[in-house]
Amino acid sequence: MSANPTGRPAVRYTLMRLGIFAGCFVVVAGLVRLRVLPAGLGDSNYLWVLVLAIVVSAPLSFVLLRRQREEMAAQIAARVERAKGSLAANRAQED
Numbered sequence: 001m002s003a004n005p006t007g008r009p010a011v012r013y014t015l016m017r018l019g020i021f022a023g024c025f026v027v028v029a030g031l032v033r034l035r036v037l038p039a040g041l042g043d044s045n046y047l048w049v050l051v052l053a054i055v056v057s058a059p060l061s062f063v064l065l066r067r068q069r070e071e072m073a074a075q076i077a078a079r080v081e082r083a084k085g086s087l088a089a090n091r092a093q094e095d
Helices: 009-033 042-064 066-094
Strands: none
Touching: 009 042, 009 066, 042 066
């Protein structure tokens, strides 16, 4: 296991996705504060900003993080294949 956590595709993808969400949250909050976007009613303002940030960041992440998502999927597929091989080897050893 490497000492650099961003060397792992799943960790790197998650951190990048959180970064995109945080950026969208800041931008949406700024636009709501400047009254470019409508604010929620009363205490729901933060919930409104959160929902808008999620709605904006999801398609951005889908498009911008395609390569990282494919790397993560390849890593997961390799782990599944190793687990299947190990399971098959254990079953053959038991027989």
